[in-house]
Amino acid sequence: MLVKLNKIQISCIRRIALITAFFLSIGTTAMSAHAHTPHDMVYAFAASPNYASDKTMFLVTDGAYTGWRYNEILRSTDGGLNWVDIPNGMNHPYEYSVLRVSPKFNTDQTVFAGLKGKGGIYRSTSRGDFWESYNTGLAASNLIVRKMEVAESSTGYVLFFTDANGALFRRSSTDANWIQVLDKTNKVTVIAISPDYATDNTLVIASDSGYLQKSTNNGNDWTELGNPTGTIIYDMAIAPGGAAEIFLATPSFGIFYSSDGGSTFINKGNNLPNEAINNIAVSPNYATDRTVFCTSLKQSVFKSTDKGDNWVLFDSGAQVTKQTALLNEMTDLQVSRTYATDKTIFLPVFDGLFFSSNGGTTWKQRQTRRGLMTGLAASSNFNSDQKMIATTYVGRGIAISADGGSTWSTSGWPNPKGHKLNFFDSDIVQNPNGTQTVISARNGFVGNSTDFGDSWSVKFVPRFTAINPDLVTFTTLAASPNFTNDKEIYLGSRFHGVLHTKDFGKTWRLQRGVPLNHPVTSIAVSPDYANDRTAFAANRAGQIWRTQDGGDTFLRVGASSIISIGWGGQRYTWVAVSPQFATDNLVIAGTNNGIYRSTDGGTTWTKETHASVGSNAVVQQVEFSPNFGTDRNIFINVRGKGLFRANLNGGGAVTASQNITLSLLENENIQFTEFQISPTYAVDSTILGAARKNIYKSTNGGLTWAVAGFPDN
Template identity: 90%
Template sequence: MSDLQISRTYATDKTIFLPVFDGLFISRNGGTTWLQRQTRMGLMTGLALSTSFNSDQDMIATTYVGRGIAISANGGTTWSTSGWPNPTGRKMNFFDSQVVKNPNGSQTVVSATNSYIGSSNDFGGTWTVKFVPRFLAIDPDLVTFTTLRASPNFTNDKEIYLGSRFHGVLHTKDFGKTWRLQRGVPLDHPVTSIAVSPNYINDRTAFVATRAGQVWRTQDGGDTFLRVGASSIVSIGWVGQSYSWVAVSPQFATDNLVIVGTNNGIYRSTDGGTTWTKETHASVGSNAVVQQVEFSPNFDTDRNIFVNVRGKGLFRANLNGAGAVTASQNITLSLLENENIQFTEFQISPTYAVDSTIVGAARKNIYKSTNGGLTWAVAGFPDN
């Protein structure tokens, strides 16, 4: 559920608007009965880039009430429908995808829709799809996913963490043959973000962020989840709308750096999530409603993170050795001021050190920069 909106002439028309995950609901009798109204179709819900993006220019996008999964072989200029089985040709809803680089240099795409997960070894051409069963003790409905993260050693361990709306976190160690609910993570608020340590094969660490502004950590490969930062990560506003995002440093094995974005700025931990410090830099501090945080894939050299701030744009921030922001630049200010463009999601090329590519999704277009955000050009859109 999002913010309830009441008509300014409620005294006479009794009208209430309720935007929720499945669309817009309207009541004209003070909430006694509700009617659903169609909202915009083809909303983009996820972006992922090939681990060899500088050479192959492959991208994958997930959409809500649209193609479901779309693939591009030319950096987002044109798109085609993936090979996910869809015998009836219906509009499909997908919520996230990830491209995992395998130890042998190949890559695997993992994606999810309601009650199904799939993996592809040919970048979306063909898929192996598994059904995710109901958990009747939790909720009689099908499992509705919000986000996913696979183990960086997925080709060998087949581990996936799936975030959901009403089932908390689900975990599989055999690509969907069996599942377990991570009961340490509450079920009453949707999971908004999952981050898995790049050193997962050794440290067994993953983080989960929720819409309640909470962060949870496992250090035993999902056997137990414990909340971290309960007293130090402080969100503001209504608990159910305290959106949060978690990101782990590419150098986590040595720097133990974790960043959490909240509706009250960003917080950092330099001890793997045990203790937290609030960032005070003006660009991403207390007045920043953070929608997404990502580390530069070249973080060990450039010390950059990217922070998407609602209403302000996408910032590239430089961190010192202690993980604090020392400087930042709004790299989408021209888009925001000249075209009122705000990204709903962005991704950094895994080969950023070579190609300096950033891709951002807005409501009607995908924007791409090949110079680290200095300039932007419009690419195609998956459901056009």
């Protein structure tokens, strides 16, 4: 071995590196949130192997900025100028860890998505237009995907992934099942596949302590390469040309290089910073251009044109946001497989998607989240006035339509500097004299309008520095139906639980019964609030909280009977209260494990088992028909499946349902971010749906749909 360190040095270095990596990966709980706008963080990325001609790429980012935020997979076919959500079939409650595209994407149209939760792998053979589970042969303990790589084979593709336990699995395009090729004792954390895999069948894996193994026969047999760096390994890359040249990215010593297939390694890295190197990628044209790229924890992108001997920094513009652990900032680096033609490098990081089309010399950022709709509300007189409000993220903020969504204007919310604004929700209250009050909120501010958004009375919401020094960031809101008289508003937040005002924002109180460590995803106020003083709040921990004394106390309900699945912070929950609550006491909860109902005001709960919606449906939103007393309908937005209209019997149980947006989902990849039922539904049968930047409208109860308009144009 050309790198010579004695055993004591290696042991000490390894301990330091492991401790450092641990703290880099978890961050610190005291880390403050420094805003970057828009919040277009990229969690996973993959580009078409034919990028030079098809300009196709896929990425995972947060859902639209509403109270629920399931990750979304987006696709662009124009180099990132425009993006579409591709949710069809993704009926699971988990986050994504990795995306990969088949090397033969041009003909097989295949994309893979690996999940952090126990969802395993999903596959699409239609460019992402439809997804299905791809887990045959895997046990439940193998369904958390840590790393995944794909290679070209003589018959199609070969896919390798390592699970959370460190076992390694393989499946080819002709296999019916996954095959375990290394068990969990190998503790695999990094996978590198030879670009010439179709001929050399070579891959290298690294363990969580930095030990390498190599296979030259498709993972059937392995050769120990030891720990050449004396530390752990963050990333690996194999250069084209028979898998002789291997690059290792490490937290302590920069880059290691082997020219003999891993038998020996030398340390390289002239001009690299004295910090961890966490990503490394090799040009597909390496045989002639000798080009390698890498990133460090805080800087990107470094380029070498002499096999890694010397490096030059070309600033990508990607910033360290300080909103995540340092190791999660610069998360990925990929080189276009058509680099010889397009000279494209991709840098998908927590700060967004950056790319270079001239070999790394200059960089641009592609936006994925500007102008997204985050909320929707319809006039209580919608049938006659056709007015609606849409809130948007990094756009108009609040957009107003007076013609059913065909045209939109910017509201009169004070914005003297003309900045792009972020709003998260709105509510419209019918006043006793027939007028309406609109309530809306943005970070740190809440406002009300009595002329449907033309002018606003805006109040500052004070910081609660003992909890969080930053502005209060809101997720959802609900006003008292008797707002004209009581001035009460409940606001859900990311870090402050539920806030409550009884004087339209002059004073605020925290509802300390509701946990502060899980964002609030839904708030519902009883239509008979003036008498029963009842409101509900749901959060991302799968919990529902109820007040029956006008917010003086909140107590958890359904703790033993409402069963969500997955990680505690991913149990998005929605709650809706019957318009007939004063007499039927009916409450519906939508969870990531189906629908639950209560017929005693939320004290006890029963799971809905009717097969038409699905007993384990991942529910994103539930609303009652405003005409529920007559039509007995509720509407349920199910992740990856669409919007259902369900009929309830006298006991609140589902008797039948119909998927009323199946054609939108299958033909146009439309899954609503949020939907609203017209308050005058009994007369106009109108349903409104928000999908990224578009409003969809149905005037016949969901039988047919049309694009109504674009609020942020």
